[in-house]
Amino acid sequence: MTTQDTLPAGKVWLVGAGPGDPELLTLKAARLIARADALVYDHLVGDGIMDLARPDARRIYAGKEASKHTMPQGDINQLLVDLAREGLSVVRLKGGDPFIFGRGGEELETLVGSGIPFEVVPGVTAAAGCGAYSGFPLTHRDHAQSVTFVTGHLKDGTVNLDWPALARPKHTVVFYMGIGAAEEICRQMINHGLPSMTPAAVVRNGTQKDQQTVLGTLGTLPHRIAESGIKPPALIVVGSVVGLHEKLSWFEGKA
Template identity: 65%
Template sequence: MTQKPTSPLVGTVYIVGSGPGDLDLLTLRAARLIGEADAIVYDHLIAEGVLGLARPEAEKIYAGKESSKHSVPQHELNRLLVSLARAGRNVVRLKGGDPFVFGRGGEEIETLVDSGIPFEVVPGVTSAVGCAAYAGIPLTHREHAQAVAFATGHLKDGTINLDWPSLARPRLTVVFYMGVGTLAEICRQMIAHGLPPDHPAAVVQNGTTQRQRVLTADLATLPGKVAAAGVTAPALIIVGTVVRLHRKLAWFSPRLPDRPD
């Protein structure tokens, strides 16, 4: 997806997904663009070691967002991308996972379009796909789930007023992003809207990295297990009977020994 430049003096902004954490999951195109960039505006949850691919002279600007703590407010970040491009610099806007899956990529591109700034979008392995794979939890399976849904653990206004009836369905896998802080409410709502308390669920913390931890339980007991283990963001919540396959299919063994399961 490319928008043509409006001026030869204007740089291009590349909205790049770096994947869920394992540097080996970075796409070849993303690696090339990072190595060519004049400036890199990067988030908190980018692949480990990815900035090492940049040129030493490239400007690196941190614009991370951590649990509602934003180092650069979104509107200022949007203006920053426009300013860098108008200065004739090629910019990589580096995000964790995929830019279009809870990555605010669409919001930033709207500003670029309105400002006449050329851009490209480089997809990344989204966290749900990467973390589930490394946890040995297939998101779909003919005997368990014929559909998968991605949902946010909190909305822009801070609530989690989701379409619970459509999420609390059998034979569906639901992956909640950014939901550790609201895990108890998520589990409560899923039970209240029809799923049994013993419906399988899991939390994957720091997925695809050497700090990965996978906790499996059910909707009734997962919040207590996560609290007791001291799990914090970044972590994904997976709800569905596919979670039962974790012990059988888990293949990734992080080097750290203290992994509760």
């Protein structure tokens, strides 16, 4: 930043917008959003966050929803280059953290190849936000000594994951983009050694006023998802820490 009110021209900031609640933005993220000339933002950027932008800032929606992409990734990459070459200060705003299933690395590779200067501002990733706001401590000395974030997004009808490594006791697994593959995920986790009674949950719109948590087990979760009608964006959390929800939940229904 060159002064308190302006940003360097011809530069891109890759900024994590956090899991939805605007108050979970970092101070740096909020400051950059308020001063940028142009903002390229995603579907998962929480309500109210774009209100921080200058009234005259250019706002470009580049959201991706399940099976519905407003703008192909290659076009987004080139857009960032083009905006910077116009001499604009550009904030590329992504839900959660830009380097955790956010394709931030792909966008930066394009910027590097085009000689565009950039900075990265981390954000609270969805797993951390959903865990905290649902009463699931992702690690806990009595329940989970490790946690894994993994994509559950289907490609060509398969979920090609290292199931033996995921289906371990004393371990929490968070599946991003996994709702459409929930039945396969639960089946594979059981087939590779976890009991069907292992606690599992889905959290939709985590940290936001309309957060919805659906509890179950590996054996019942697919039915619970169908029964509740829950839709993306949502995370699946598997592990005994989910069983702490009743004791530790503080947000849902109380916000």
